[in-house]
Amino acid sequence: MQEGFLGRFLGGPPTAVAFRLILLSILVGVVLAALGLDPANILRSVERLFRGVWEMGWDAVSWVWRYFLLGAVIVLPIWFVARLVKSGSRQAR
Template identity: 70%
Template sequence: MRNDVRDLPAGSNDGLYRFLGGSPAAVAFRLILLSILVGVVLSAIGFDPWNILHSIRMLFQRLWDLGFDAVNWAWRYFLLGAVIVIPVWFLSRLFGTPRGR
């Protein structure tokens, strides 16, 4: 028949590709880029790769020392993000695809 579906024999690398989510080189490249991005963010908040436990403890110590300034700091970042996120969410709901019955 013309539209029959046939099972093809699995290749030797199909299991590896499926497990990794793509070719090993592409996955390694994405992981390297993501690691660099996360490293920049962690470096910006003061983490040190050679002494990560000390860096985490110092982060919490600084937050504790800030007291209510930490709440103010978090509130300001929340407002800054909400200025973008809430209108985009609202517009996507307003002009999104209709949900019919």
């Protein structure tokens, strides 16, 4: 079947392309709604999204730092003693 200019321009039959675009638009809309974006006020929604990610990022850093310190209190002294014991056994040989 010979495609006309519109078919070549769109990359396929116009009805099939329109159907794919509609499905893709719905999918993207669901994802954006899940992220909290509002189509009526897209700029404020994008700003709120980035602010939320930024704040969540710092909360995550704080959370990781707390567990790092808790683990480091145990891990680092054990590592240091193990290194001292290993270096002492090398010198004794």
